Amino acid sequence: MTRLLLLGGVGDALAIARRLGPPHIYSLAGLGKVPSDLTCQVRVGGFGGAAGLAAFIREQGIDLLLDVTHPYAAQISANAARAAEQTGIPCWALRRPGWQAGAGDDWREVADWAELSTALGLFQRPFFTLGREPLQHLDEIPAGQFWTVRMLDEHPGNVRARVIGDRGPFSLERERALFAAENFDVLISKNSGGSATEAKLQVARERGLPVLILARPTLPAVAREFSTGEALWQALQALPGGLG
Numbered sequence: 001m002t003r004l005l006l007l008g009g010v011g012d013a014l015a016i017a018r019r020l021g022p023p024h025i026y027s028l029a030g031l032g033k034v035p036s037d038l039t040c041q042v043r044v045g046g047f048g049g050a051a052g053l054a055a056f057i058r059e060q061g062i063d064l065l066l067d068v069t070h071p072y073a074a075q076i077s078a079n080a081a082r083a084a085e086q087t088g089i090p091c092w093a094l095r096r097p098g099w100q101a102g103a104g105d106d107w108r109e110v111a112d113w114a115e116l117s118t119a120l121g122l123f124q125r126p127f128f129t130l131g132r133e134p135l136q137h138l139d140e141i142p143a144g145q146f147w148t149v150r151m152l153d154e155h156p157g158n159v160r161a162r163v164i165g166d167r168g169p170f171s172l173e174r175e176r177a178l179f180a181a182e183n184f185d186v187l188i189s190k191n192s193g194g195s196a197t198e199a200k201l202q203v204a205r206e207r208g209l210p211v212l213i214l215a216r217p218t219l220p221a222v223a224r225e226f227s228t229g230e231a232l233w234q235a236l237q238a239l240p241g242g243l244g
Helices: 012-017 049-060 074-087 113-122 133-140 172-182 199-206 229-237
Strands: 004-008 025-028 041-044 064-068 091-094 107-110 126-129 147-151 161-165 186-190 211-214 224-226
Touching (some): 012 064, 133 161, 186 199
Parallel strands (some): 091 224
């Protein structure tokens, strides 16, 4: 039997975790609600870098490491690749394809927060869907701007910023209502791919809004890469000895 350590957040990783039995471990970074309906083991929190992850792999007798983290979780992916190399086990990764701009889209890629901050100078009511990163800059909001930030957990925001604690998937109707109510003039997004949060891009297109896209990080090469969770699951099913 092959024993798995699944590194993930929610979404694709959770779909795989729901199909795993007691011998396997699902590791979460700790943000958001921890699932309570899984039969596999669940671990919450970090490992202490690549060395700590490698030590955990050895202690637990892990045979295969699965990196099903967010496409922008570059540090975790780098640690996973190094830990697999240090312990001599394979690392398989889900590398979800990014979204592609289509007709009517006005996408402007930015490399980092400094470039994003400069690009934001043209707007008054930006809508951030980057996770927690904007919270570090709430004291820098210029006069005349009001930010709306959406992320997994609640935060009080301030007089120039509203923080919405919510998680996808978000329906098209719901996104249309939010954009109309808040009168956003620009959307700021990661190029996460997948369908859970894609509706916001369609609404931006419908309303003729520009989208500032944070460029994807470069992720390390691993033993095998998959573009969908189902393709990864089928490969797991074909492992010699099975999953137990």
